Amino acid sequence: xxxxxxxxxxxxxxxxxxxxxxxxxxxxxxxxxxxxxxxxxxxxxxxxxxxxxxxxxxxxxxxxxxxxxxxxxxxxxxxxxxxxxxxxxxxxxxxxxxxxxxxxxxxxxxxxxxxxxxxxxxxxxxxxxxxxxxxxxxxxxxxxxxxxxxxxxxxxxxxxxxxxxxxxxxxxxxxxxxxxxxxxxxxxxxxx
Amino acid sequence: xxxxxxxxxxxxxxxxxxxxxxxxxxxxxxxxxxxxxxxxxxxxxxxxxxxxxxxxxxxxxxxxxxxxxxxxxxxxxxxxxxxxxxxxxxxxxxxxxxxxxxxxxxxxxxxxxxxxxxxxxxxxxxxxxxxxxxxxxxxxxxxxxxxxxxxxxxxxxxxxxxxxxxxxxxxxxxxxxxxxxxxxxxxxxxxxxxxxxxxxxxxxxxxxxxxxxxxxxxxxxxxxxxxxxxxxxxxxxxxxxxxxxxxxxxxxxxxxxxxxxxxxxxxxxxxxxxxxxxxxxxxxxxxxxxxxxxxxxxxxxxxxxxxxxxxxxxxxxxxxxxxxxxxxxxxxxxxxxxxxxxxxxxxxxxxxxxxxxxxxxxxxxxxxxxxxxxxxxxxxxxxxxxxxxxxxxxxxxxxxxxxxxxxxxxxxxxxxxxxxxxxxxxxxxxxxxxxxxxxxxxxxxxxxxxxxxxxxxxxxxxxxxxxxxxxxxxxxxxxxxxxxxxxxxxxxxxxxxxxxxxxxxxxxxxxxxxxxxxxxxxxxxxxxxxxxxxxxxxxxxxxxxxxxxxxxxxxxxxxxxxxxxxxxxxxxxxxxxxxxxxxxxxxxxxxx
Numbered sequence: 001x002x003x004x005x006x007x008x009x010x011x012x013x014x015x016x017x018x019x020x021x022x023x024x025x026x027x028x029x030x031x032x033x034x035x036x037x038x039x040x041x042x043x044x045x046x047x048x049x050x051x052x053x054x055x056x057x058x059x060x061x062x063x064x065x066x067x068x069x070x071x072x073x074x075x076x077x078x079x080x081x082x083x084x085x086x087x088x089x090x091x092x093x094x095x096x097x098x099x100x101x102x103x104x105x106x107x108x109x110x111x112x113x114x115x116x117x118x119x120x121x122x123x124x125x126x127x128x129x130x131x132x133x134x135x136x137x138x139x140x141x142x143x144x145x146x147x148x149x150x151x152x153x154x155x156x157x158x159x160x161x162x163x164x165x166x167x168x169x170x171x172x173x174x175x176x177x178x179x180x181x182x183x184x185x186x187x188x189x190x191x192x
Numbered sequence: 193x194x195x196x197x198x199x200x201x202x203x204x205x206x207x208x209x210x211x212x213x214x215x216x217x218x219x220x221x222x223x224x225x226x227x228x229x230x231x232x233x234x235x236x237x238x239x240x241x242x243x244x245x246x247x248x249x250x251x252x253x254x255x256x257x258x259x260x261x262x263x264x265x266x267x268x269x270x271x272x273x274x275x276x277x278x279x280x281x282x283x284x285x286x287x288x289x290x291x292x293x294x295x296x297x298x299x300x301x302x303x304x305x306x307x308x309x310x311x312x313x314x315x316x317x318x319x320x321x322x323x324x325x326x327x328x329x330x331x332x333x334x335x336x337x338x339x340x341x342x343x344x345x346x347x348x349x350x351x352x353x354x355x356x357x358x359x360x361x362x363x364x365x366x367x368x369x370x371x372x373x374x375x376x377x378x379x380x381x382x383x384x385x386x387x388x389x390x391x392x393x394x395x396x397x398x399x400x401x402x403x404x405x406x407x408x409x410x411x412x413x414x415x416x417x418x419x420x421x422x423x424x425x426x427x428x429x430x431x432x433x434x435x436x437x438x439x440x441x442x443x444x445x446x447x448x449x450x451x452x453x454x455x456x457x458x459x460x461x462x463x464x465x466x467x468x469x470x471x472x473x474x475x476x477x478x479x480x481x482x483x484x485x486x487x488x489x490x491x492x493x494x495x496x497x498x499x500x501x502x503x504x505x506x507x508x509x510x511x512x513x514x515x516x517x518x519x520x521x522x523x524x525x526x527x528x529x530x531x532x533x534x535x536x537x538x539x540x541x542x543x544x545x546x547x548x549x550x551x552x553x554x555x556x557x558x559x560x561x562x563x564x565x566x567x568x569x570x571x572x573x574x575x576x577x578x579x580x581x582x583x584x585x586x587x588x589x590x591x592x593x594x595x596x597x598x599x600x601x602x603x604x605x606x607x608x609x610x611x612x613x614x615x616x617x618x619x620x621x622x623x624x625x626x627x628x629x630x631x632x633x634x635x636x637x638x639x640x641x642x643x644x645x646x647x648x649x650x651x652x653x654x655x656x657x658x659x660x661x662x663x664x665x666x667x668x669x670x671x672x673x674x675x676x677x678x679x680x681x682x683x684x685x686x687x688x689x690x691x692x693x694x695x696x697x698x699x700x701x702x703x704x705x706x707x708x709x710x711x712x713x714x715x716x717x718x719x720x721x722x723x724x725x726x727x728x729x730x731x732x733x734x735x736x737x738x739x740x741x742x743x744x745x746x747x748x749x750x751x752x753x754x755x756x757x758x759x760x761x762x763x764x765x766x767x768x769x770x771x772x773x774x775x776x777x778x779x780x781x782x783x784x
Binding site for chain 1: 193194195196198221222303304327356359360361362363430433434436437440441514515516519536538539540541542543544545546547548549550579582586587655656744745748749750752753754763764
């Protein structure tokens with residue numbers, strides 16, 4: 001299974017990628033990830049490739065081959081959409097992170113157009129107001145955990161509990177409660 | 193059970209299992225986490241670790257340990273190798289006793305670098321063996337092997353991962369970390385003193401070692417051959433996986449030679465392969481290092497094989513590869529149609545999203561104040577490598593040049609010599625100041641070149657992940673070198689300091705600096721918000737706000753966002769208060 005995680009530097013994408021990798025490893029799957037670290041992490045466009053189960057594959061997902069697109073920001077979902085399989089599924093946080101360049105008027109941010117495009121061009125597309133749920137859990141920084149919780153509804157090759165445990169292992173003890181709540185809120189928000 | 197390791201963690205682990213005694217590094221993406229990992233696990237295992245002041249010093253320290261027969265490692269990014277080049281070139285002639293491994297991470301893309309230079313080519317230039325790992329697991333195994341090879345040949349060995357190995361994670365089955373072996377000790381011998389007569393002899397030896405290394409590599413498990421028909425691919429490093437995946441996607445059978453040892457090339461292995469196939473495609477990122485050697489071998493052995501690769505445009509010579517590029521090249525090589533990728537037409541316009549200074553970054557105040565002070569003067573701002581390079585972006589646009597570590601100071605001195613009517617302000621970070629700025633500051637004072645050197649001191653090396661440097665004493669084992677005392681000792685007569693989040697104070701200092709004669713040293717100190725605890729938060733009084741958006745337009749802080757007509761301050765605010773200081777109507781106040 002190939003999962004592409006897209007978002008903005010600072011949203012916790014690397015942690016999400018590590019948690020999925022660790023959970024898959026715990027389940028006995030082979031794991032490859034490729035992460036964006038360095039200059040792009042400061043509010044830049046960030047993408048992480050997570051590949052589970054393949055043994056001959058490199059760390060980068062080819063275009064049009066990702067089974068799941070996990071997007072922590074709508075414009076970034078759009079930017080990396082061509083990695084998704086034609087029948088792939090996408091889980092997208094609908095709250096934009098408007099770049100300073102857009103606040104300065106130097107770049108567009110047509111949110112409604114972007115959301116419409118995503119809705120109309122993805123076979124199975126799930127939207128979530130993740131930052132609001134993170135706030136409800138107690139911290140805007142737990143956005144990535146809301147998304148991971150929601151992701152567990154998309155037939156992952158491991159249990160939700162395994163993913164939660166793997167994620168908490170990467171976090172300091174004092175933020176466990178907030179992040180556990182965020183994960184559960186995300187999980188419930190997408191249950192149908 | 194295997195562990196999920198990042199490539200850099202795997203390299204560190206390999207070094208620990210190989211019994212290193214000393215590990216040194218200067219931070220640089222994508223190599224930084226090697227030392228971060230060694231610092232976490234090394235001390236317990238009896239390994240001395242340090243962030244050295246620069247890469248040349250790092251290599252010299254590691255070499256000293258290797259002279260005594262201990263195993264040592266220095267890690268850096270590809271541009272760091274340029275800084276260390278002087279030591280490395282001579283070290284190849286002198287050789288080592290204990291295993292010395294240089295890990296140099298390349299950054300095809302480039303994702304976070306000023307160049308795409310290929311360390312394999314440098315290894316060939318320096319006449320040092322180089323290993324090219326294809327994945328974190330192989331990086332782990334190669335690191336362990338590199339120490340044995342270094343001792344067998346008496347030469348430093350380079351391990352050259354690329355970004356997609358350094359910052360990729362993979363399941364890696366680990367061995368145990370053995371106790372450190374005893375250190376044989378340094379033996380006094382003329383062989384350690386490089387004189388012309390010795391270099392002349394050693395050059396002969398060094399050239400002989402190239403043949404020995406090639407023979408060693410002929411039996412290396414890091415080179416693999418599969419015969420599967422007359423069309424062959426030779427590939428090096430990470431490209432191996434792109435090739436195997438492309439082969440599967442296209443459903444084709446190929447003969448394959450995977451090269452893990454690109455220099456010196458295992459010649460016999462390559463010649464045997466070339467004899468078995470009719471045509472080959474050479475797939476390697478960056479420079480055609482393997483391709484050049486294969487062409488040379490084919491010609492010399494009169495082998496009638498067709499060789500495709502970078503030289504005839506089958507693959508690009510710049511930029512990072514990916515599965516799609518390699519699939520396209522392989523399809524072209526085999527004259528088949530790649531499976532069409534479905535296009536999604538009519539994508540809406542997307543925002544550009546370049547990286548920028550964080551909310552609460554003190555550099556924002558430094559740049560803003562100097563821009564203000566420079567408004568009625570002719571000023572050029574020379575920049576440097578670090579987070580503050582992002583000060584070049586709008587709206588601050590406070591950086592007119594950026595070349596390499598420490599170069600802002602030198603460029604300013606050159607510009608000042610030919611443009612005497614212009615004030616030259618060189619911005620340099622605290623870590624970069626020690627890395628490469630210091631000799632240049634000495635030069636400016638000695639030559640009495642009237643530049644303004646501004647040290648943007650955020651008390652860390654922020655861009656690469658908050659490593660320490662000589663300007664800090666994070667524990668009792670380190671002594672803090674005070675930057676203003678260094679300036680004084682260098683003979684700078686005007687030294688000014690300020691807190692860059694206090695705009696009035698910084699503006700005064702900036703004006704004084706621009707008006708002062710001779711070289712001036714300005715130190716603007718405030719801790720990086722990624723390390724320090726937030727000071728609080730600010731909010732906009734929506735009634736008082738006149739929607740002029742001065743705060744957004746002047747500062748470009750990511751926590752400030754237009755909201756209807758007014759401005760909203762996001763939860764990412766760290767309470768630096770700069771926006772309240774630029775607001776013309778005092779509408780931004782601290783949240784109490």
